[in-house]
Amino acid sequence: DMKVTQMPRYLIKRMGENVLLECGQDMSHETMYWYRQDPGLGLQLIYISYDVDSNSEGDIPKGYRVSRKKREHFSLILDSAKTNQTSVYFCASSLSQGADERLFFGHGTKLSVL
């Protein structure tokens, strides 16, 4: 069963704390993504990873960093979280070559920074 798994589903942190969001996929997809979604808006790309240790900034990378040490795992790290990083974070994966580049999304992590 093809799946993108995000942990945790819900997270509450205080301003200034560090946050680790984890994402896994079982489809051997090369490319993985982190997006955030704010109320009433579409998804904004934070970072993209093309494979292990091959990461690239998206449209809103400030305040975030990522880690990809295994193809199946992609982590999003917030060092010293800020209240404006309260959002729903989505991880996705896709094949990068061939006729099917569909993005498959996880269920999202709802992060509240107080």
Added chain:
Amino acid sequence: GDQVEQSPSALSLHEGTGSALRCNFTTTMRAVQWFQQNSRGSLINLFYLASGTKENGRLKSTFNSKESYSTLHIRDAQLEDSGTYFCAAEGGTGNYKYVFGAGTRLKVIA
């Protein structure tokens, strides 16, 4: 600036009717995808298109790269079609960085 403009922003349909959602692009796009976000917040991939038209059940999508738009047609709408529909497009550089539109909120009414 905004690269992906979705319209309408909201839409109500009676069961059994249909309509079209549209995305206009301000730059040339290489590929487009359409997603439904359901009431639980899950994002479901409906279509990936690099060109032309695809159909799946009551849904049909077209991507015209030359004229910079894509459409999603829903026919015979059902209550479970309610949700928010997003298009996402990738610019012609082939960097796989998909940019999302702001979405169309669809409500299907019995």
